[in-house]
Amino acid sequence: MNTVKNCMDDAGVLLAKNARKSGIPKSTFYQFVQKNQMERLAHGIYLSPESWEDTAYVLHLRCPQAVFSHDEALYYHDLVDREPMQPTLTIYSGYNTQKLTASGIKVYTVKKELLPIGKETITNAFGHEIPMYDLERTICDLVRSRSHFDFQDFQSALRRYAARKDKDLNRLMEYARLFRVQNVVRNYLEVLLG
Incomplete structure (x- = not known):
């Protein structure tokens, strides 16, 4: 044994x-x-x-291909104050998300080649390594999925990003081009950084 x-x-x-x-x-x-x-x-x-159960780590073990994103990443990067109501993951299109969504997980899908863009490994509060999107990918996801976010949270997250010293605008625009949201991102940034 x-x-x-x-x-x-x-x-x-x-x-x-x-x-x-x-x-x-x-x-x-x-x-x-x-x-x-x-x-x-x-x-x-x-x-x-x-x-102690670390739900994020267990979720990562259940679905190792997925990356924590959107609400999870916004909270982790201190772009919003509210802790997510439910775990949020991004996985490649074609992956069967039925079990994940049935267990209360919010799932976004992208083309397989876009899944690793901006992916990094972070150490969570329990000391476990889990995959999460970086700051710039999180902003692109926010803009791409803006209809799913409360307008005040959306604006607040963009303002906080614009005020950060560690932002990388070149990387942001590179990601924005890949996700075809460069014009929208540029318009928001011109107003916020103007």
């Missing part, structure tokens, strides 16, 4: 796929899960009872 324990990460998360890769029989794995009263968080993902 010690071999199963070796498959658990520092956060107390145990993945069935890691146990399979280590050659641990299913019966041994499930005996360990039951004996240690591990909580099933999602298909193939279990948490030890003495650990």
Whole structure:
């Protein structure tokens, strides 16, 4: 049974796929899960009872191709004050998002080649690394999806971005061209930076 324990990460998360890769029989794995009263968080993902659940990390494990975006990224980059009501991810078009949306996750899709644009790895409050879009990609996503945002939040996020010292306007315009929102972004920035 010690071999199963070796498959658990520092956060107390145990993945069935890691146990399979280590050659641990299913019966041994499930005996360990039951004996240690591990909580099933999602298909193939279990948490030890003495650990805190990091929902963002678990979501990343459930869907490793997805990137935290929109509301999540706006909050992380301090462009809005309100914590997101529900997790927000971006995944490539054609990915079956049914299970994600059924579990209350807001999902946006993009062409597969646009998914990695602006993707970075951040360390969240629990100390886990998760993928999130950078500041400039977040602004492009905000502009592209502006009809989904409250107008005051939209304006506030753009104002905060314009006031930041760490903004990269060249990168922003490069991303804006890729997402075909360069004219809209330019118009907003001219007003805010004017």
